Amino acid sequence: MKRLLPLIVGVLSGLVVLAAMFFAPQGGNILGVVLNWVIVVAAVALLVAIASLAITHIRFIAKGKKGFLLSLVLVVSFFATLVFGLLRGVEDPVFLKWVGAIVRPIETALLGLVALVMMSAAMKIFRERGWSALTVSFGISAIIFLILGLGFLQNLNLPILNEVIGFVEVLPMIGARGLLIGIGIGLLMMAFRVLFGMEGSGND
Amino acid sequence: MTEDHSELNLCPNCGKENLPMATRCVHCGSEMESLFTIFGQPQVPEEEGEDSLPDIIEEIRTDPALQVPAEPEPNPEAQPSDQAEEQTLPGDQLPNWLAKVRERATEEEDAIGGLVSGTIAMDAVRGEEGSAGVEGEFNAWINRIREKSEQENSARVRQLPSESESSDEVPEWLQRIRALSPRPEEEITHEVKTTPAYADDLPKEWTDEALLELRRQALAEAHEQETEPLPDTGSSTEAEELPAEPVEEGTGEPAQQEPRFSETEFHNIPNDEEEYPEPAPVTDLNLQPSQEEEFPADDADEQEPETDDAKEAEKEFIQDISQQESIPKDVLLEEEPAREPEAHEMPEPQEPESLPAEAVSPGEEPEEEPGEEEQPTESAAVPPDLLLLRDQQDRASLLASLIEEEGRVTAGKQAARKPSGREGRLAVALLLIIGLIVSMLIGPASMPTDTPRSLPALALDEQIKTLAEGDRVLVVLDYQAATSRELEALAAPLLEQFHSQDVHLEFFTTQPSGLFLAQSLIAQTDLPEDTKVDYLPGSYLSLISSAVDPTISDGVGNPNPVKDLHTFKLVLLVSDSSDAIRGWLEQIAPWIETLNFAAVTTQMEAPVLIPYFDSGQLVGYAAGIADGNLSLQTAFNYRAFRVGLLLMLVMLLLGMISKGEADAIRREEESSE
Numbered sequence: 001m002k003r004l005l006p007l008i009v010g011v012l013s014g015l016v017v018l019a020a021m022f023f024a025p026q027g028g029n030i031l032g033v034v035l036n037w038v039i040v041v042a043a044v045a046l047l048v049a050i051a052s053l054a055i056t057h058i059r060f061i062a063k064g065k066k067g068f069l070l071s072l073v074l075v076v077s078f079f080a081t082l083v084f085g086l087l088r089g090v091e092d093p094v095f096l097k098w099v100g101a102i103v104r105p106i107e108t109a110l111l112g113l114v115a116l117v118m119m120s121a122a123m124k125i126f127r128e129r130g131w132s133a134l135t136v137s138f139g140i141s142a143i144i145f146l147i148l149g150l151g152f153l154q155n156l157n158l159p160i161l162n163e164v165i166g167f168v169e170v171l172p173m174i175g176a177r178g179l180l181i182g183i184g185i186g187l188l189m190m191a192f193r194v195l196f197g198m199e200g201s202g203n204d
Numbered sequence: 205m206t207e208d209h210s211e212l213n214l215c216p217n218c219g220k221e222n223l224p225m226a227t228r229c230v231h232c233g234s235e236m237e238s239l240f241t242i243f244g245q246p247q248v249p250e251e252e253g254e255d256s257l258p259d260i261i262e263e264i265r266t267d268p269a270l271q272v273p274a275e276p277e278p279n280p281e282a283q284p285s286d287q288a289e290e291q292t293l294p295g296d297q298l299p300n301w302l303a304k305v306r307e308r309a310t311e312e313e314d315a316i317g318g319l320v321s322g323t324i325a326m327d328a329v330r331g332e333e334g335s336a337g338v339e340g341e342f343n344a345w346i347n348r349i350r351e352k353s354e355q356e357n358s359a360r361v362r363q364l365p366s367e368s369e370s371s372d373e374v375p376e377w378l379q380r381i382r383a384l385s386p387r388p389e390e391e392i393t394h395e396v397k398t399t400p401a402y403a404d405d406l407p408k409e410w411t412d413e414a415l416l417e418l419r420r421q422a423l424a425e426a427h428e429q430e431t432e433p434l435p436d437t438g439s440s441t442e443a444e445e446l447p448a449e450p451v452e453e454g455t456g457e458p459a460q461q462e463p464r465f466s467e468t469e470f471h472n473i474p475n476d477e478e479e480y481p482e483p484a485p486v487t488d489l490n491l492q493p494s495q496e497e498e499f500p501a502d503d504a505d506e507q508e509p510e511t512d513d514a515k516e517a518e519k520e521f522i523q524d525i526s527q528q529e530s531i532p533k534d535v536l537l538e539e540e541p542a543r544e545p546e547a548h549e550m551p552e553p554q555e556p557e558s559l560p561a562e563a564v565s566p567g568e569e570p571e572e573e574p575g576e577e578e579q580p581t582e583s584a585a586v587p588p589d590l591l592l593l594r595d596q597q598d599r600a601s602l603l604a605s606l607i608e609e610e611g612r613v614t615a616g617k618q619a620a621r622k623p624s625g626r627e628g629r630l631a632v633a634l635l636l637i638i639g640l641i642v643s644m645l646i647g648p649a650s651m652p653t654d655t656p657r658s659l660p661a662l663a664l665d666e667q668i669k670t671l672a673e674g675d676r677v678l679v680v681l682d683y684q685a686a687t688s689r690e691l692e693a694l695a696a697p698l699l700e701q702f703h704s705q706d707v708h709l710e711f712f713t714t715q716p717s718g719l720f721l722a723q724s725l726i727a728q729t730d731l732p733e734d735t736k737v738d739y740l741p742g743s744y745l746s747l748i749s750s751a752v753d754p755t756i757s758d759g760v761g762n763p764n765p766v767k768d769l770h771t772f773k774l775v776l777l778v779s780d781s782s783d784a785i786r787g788w789l790e791q792i793a794p795w796i797e798t799l800n801f802a803a804v805t806t807q808m809e810a811p812v813l814i815p816y817f818d819s820g821q822l823v824g825y826a827a828g829i830a831d832g833n834l835s836l837q838t839a840f841n842y843r844a845f846r847v848g849l850l851l852m853l854v855m856l857l858l859g860m861i862s863k864g865e866a867d868a869i870r871r872e873e874e875s876s877e
Contacts, residue, residue, distance in 0.1 A: 020752075021752075024752045024753070024795070025752050025753040025754075025755075026753075027752075028749050028752040028753025028755075029749070029753065031748060031749050031752055032748070032749025032750070032752075032753075033749075035742070035745050035746065035748055035749060036742075036746070036749075038742070038745060039741055039742035039745060039746055042742070043741065090719065090739075091719065093723065093733075096719055096720035096723050097720065097723065099717075099720050100685070100720035100721065100723065100724060103685045103717060103720075104685040104688060104721075104724070106685075107684060107685040107686035107688075108685065108686055108688075108689060110686060111686040111687070115848070116633075116636065118852075119632075119636070119851065119852055119855045120629070120632075120855075122852065122855055122856045122859055123632070123855045123856065123858055123859035123862075124859060125859065126859045126860055126862075126863035127859065127862060127863050127866065130863070131863070131867075139856060139859075139860060142856055143853065143856060143857070146849055146852055146853045146856070147853070149849050150846055150849050150850065150853075151830070151846075154656055162656075169658075170814075172811035172814065173811065173814040173815060173818065175811070176811045176812045176813075176814050176815055177815045179812065180786075180812065180815055
């Protein structure tokens with residue numbers, strides 16, 4: 001019963017949404033209600049996740065666990081943001097500017113680190129994985145598109161070269177279409193598994 | 205293959221069996237023409253000859269005429285055993301078989317006959333093989349006995365160090381000797397030897413150098429003790445008349461008695477015989493003949509008990525071995541004399557060298573003697589009991605080399621040290637940092653104004669131009685702070701274009717962080733600062749119902765800030781996630797045919813949007829620096845961007861080159877191996 005109830009709920013929800021889609025626009029109300037449930041449940045889950053995160057780090061601080069200073073920073077910043085947001089409102093320009101001034105450089109720096117890691121990975125991939133079809137194709141495509149990204153060839157304004165560049169730039173569409181088709185088929189199969197109760201959504 | 209062995213021919217040379225059709229012996233290659241027979245053609249004379257041979261011999265044995273040579277009348281059926289008698293018989297009186305034998309003897313070179321010669325050769329070969337096998341087994345058996353005894357002796361010696369640790373201030377090698385031949389006289393003399401060198405602190409582990417030094421000192425003192433009483437022992441009468449001074453004689457005895465215990469026990473000291481041959485036994489053995497010559501009576505008295513003791517010890521040793529190996533004593537006792545001639549022959553060539561050192565000049569210092577310093581190269585200088593077989597010497601040398609290398613740091617095959625790569629990484633990081641810093645310090649380089657834009661970007665421009673004044677455009681902000689720089693640079697010019705056309709813009713964000721990011725975006729445009737940005741929870745999921753049924757959005761209590769999607773002319777998706785854009789295009793767009801969708805995304809996500817643009821689901825999108833009219837933005841450093849791309853390219857090529865180099869080195873190593 002512990003596993004059967006979530007399974008029944010999942011199957012019924014899928015069937016209801018599917019029926020609402022088939023019988024649109026009459027089924028629009030039902031669809032809106034079900035999707036609003038999804039949004040509310042997701043918001044509650046987010047609140048639970050935030051509370052769990054705060055409690056966990058408060059425990060770390062109380063126990064003096066290794067690295068509790070970072071937990072202290074997290075908890076202090078969390079409660080400061082919460083209090084500031086409750087007092088001034090989430091749409092207050094000062095509050096938004098203050099939060100943005102902290103979050104934006106941090107995330108940008110992290111993205112810069114990702115670029116460096118990608119550089120290192122590009123250098124290591126041949127040494128670690130050796131010469132294979134995957135690594136060779138990756139290396140060739142990376143070199144070609146890096147050269148194209150520099151813009152030197154485009155600035156030459158040669159008609160033939162521009163045609164070649166256009167052809168090369170269209171090539172990713174092949175991969176993108178294949179990727180999208182794969183995603184679509186995967187989602188369809190996943191939906192069938194949920195509808196037929198084959199997906200163990202209720203697994204412990 | 206199935207032939208009977210009785211039909212096989214025996215080689216007259218080697219006596220081994222061959223096939224009947226063989227013309228040459230397959231074993232020795234000798235000719236077998238005379239034995240060649242043809243199948244299917246019975247050769248009566250030879251068969252008769254072969255078959256009649258035993259009969260002939262039997263007749264010879266049983267013929268009474270031949271057994272009694274004095275019988276006057278020869279029996280015509282009798283077979284003469286003596287050729288002289290045969291020649292006396294006339295040809296017509298000869299028996300038929302004898303005539304055949306004589307005829308065959310005249311025809312063949314070998315009068316004995318091939319068959320007989322083959323039989324004799326075969327018997328000889330078998331005899332040799334049998335004797336060789338017996339001899340080989342005997343030798344192997346004796347070798348096993350010797351090896352066993354050596355192993356036992358070495359095991360006994362190994363057990364001694366633990367005992368020697370308990371007895372302080374006594375060298376290890378001396379304790380071994382004491383344990384093997386406990387004689388009070390030797391204990392006294394050897395204790396005197398060891399004290400001067402290592403009286404205070406004896407090393408726990410005896411190295412070869414320490415043993416050598418100890419041996420030199422011990423031998424020097426032994427020699428002194430040995431040579432000093434020599435004048436006393438020169439007269440037999442004094443030696444016999446001094447029973448009250450056994451110690452003085454005893455001090456001289458060990459030099460003569462050392463060979464006795466060295467017969468069996470001195471082998472227990474590894475490498476002694478090989479690396480440091482005992483000079484004392486050599487000189488003693490050499491002294492014996494000289495002393496016998498000079499003092500025959502005295503030596504006879506002294507040697508007799510020694511030889512008796514040696515024989516007794518030898519018998520005991522053999523008895524021990526025989527008990528362990530269940531070997532008959534006779535075998536061992538028979539083998540020992542076989543080595544004695546070698547032993548007695550060995551000292552003789554050494555006599556002239558040792559005599560002047562020992563007997564002629566006994567008063568010299570032992571250290572100055574060349575015999576002690578020099579290692580004898582000939583086995584003649586070694587007592588017979590210390591003689592080693594070749595394999596024993598090889599093993600001893602191997603053991604000596606192992607002991608010599610023990611404790612030393614050997615340069616074994618060490619694994620090739622892999623480069624850590626830290627230096628390389630540091631160099632690459634420095635290169636990146638320097639490149640970026642220099643490119644930024646030089647100053648912003650504007651992007652060329654004539655840089656061609658992508659086709660989707662041009663299509664988006666065309667779509668924006670079609671918008672009329674008052675048209676509603678929904679701008680959905682769905683990106684993170686990390687990508688805000690790239691997306692804002694692309695979206696800001698578009699928003700300005702919208703604003704210039706007096707298009708009504710409504711801003712929504714699906715991310716909580718979108719509120720302050722929208723503020724930054726609006727600040728980069730000419731839009732008023734109080735432009736409202738609403739949060740749209742659930743993203744496009746919250747709009748599906750209103751997209752499906754427009755009447756729902758007009759209902760009371762709808763919390764969505766977007767009341768009706770059908771009223772918008774264009775939806776501009778500013779997102780760093782192709783999945784979010786795909787969700788809008790697949791979940792919302794099918795329900796509202798009049799609504800156009802455009803996108804502003806990162807260059808990384810742009811390839812996924814190409815199919816949607818190609819199918820018309822997207823009227824256009826802008827991605828990358830070329831699509832955003834970045835030449836108008838002074839904050840954008842195009843040079844830094846290009847430097848970053850160049851560095852990425854260099855890193856990629858470096859990775860390829862280093863891999864190729866590593867492969868080439870590995871191939872070279874493999875080929876060299």
